[in-house]
Amino acid sequence: MRTEAVAGVLLAGGLSRRMGGGDKSLRTLGGRTILERIIATARPQVGPLVLNANGDPARFAPYGLPVAADVVEGFAGPLAGVLTGLEWARANAPGCAWVASFATDAPFIPGDLVARLVAAVERDGADLACAQSGGQEHPVFGLWPVRLADDLRRAMVEEDMRKVDAWTGRYNLAIADFATDPVDPFFNTNRPADLEEAERLLAAGLVA
Secondary structure, eight states: OOGGGEEEEEEOOSOOGGGTSSOGGGSEETTEEHHHHHHHHHGGGOSSEEEEOOSOGGGGGGGOOOEEOOSSTTTOOHHHHHHHHHHHHHHHOTTOOEEEEEETTOTTOOTTHHHHHHHHHHHHTOSEEEEEETTEEEEEEEEEEGGGHHHHHHHHHHSOOOOHHHHHTTSOEEEEEEOOSSSOTTOOOOSHHHHHHHHHHHHTTSOO
16 A cells, blocks of 8 residues: 555544643644644655644645545534545545544654554454554544445444444454553643643653
């Protein structure tokens, strides 16, 4: 599977309640927005890249990415963002049979995330893959086949499915495991205290 055959979707459609509202991804860390950091890491790993975000897309204009709102209404969570990415890829990137998803509140994501998700799918002959670190799965960092877009839409619309792991549990899911030393690469900035910790990690030179 070639990198250019994988589209990327940046998941930024949530309400950021624990951060106090607004866009978590637009908070600054080390002088750059978290979104800027994630784009810099994600862009070399995929072909076309789309930002999944709700509300006025103009606030993301400086990043030069297409912005796609959730295709399922009601702030239905990251699974809606995955579906948005799959349907966007099907309509706009016909050469891409896969979509890699990235949460936009994890500023230290690995530069080889997609390569290792692809390797996990190929190793296991799996339908899809997600990342894992410290024994915890991170299904929002996943690799999803575009061919399952209609299945996912049915599950969300007809079954009101919202939990990512409930849906992935229906398929052969491969796991790409990542080390947590010196820092968990999927550390996320959900709360103001997390952002302070991320600044500390940067200042200590434990992450770039």
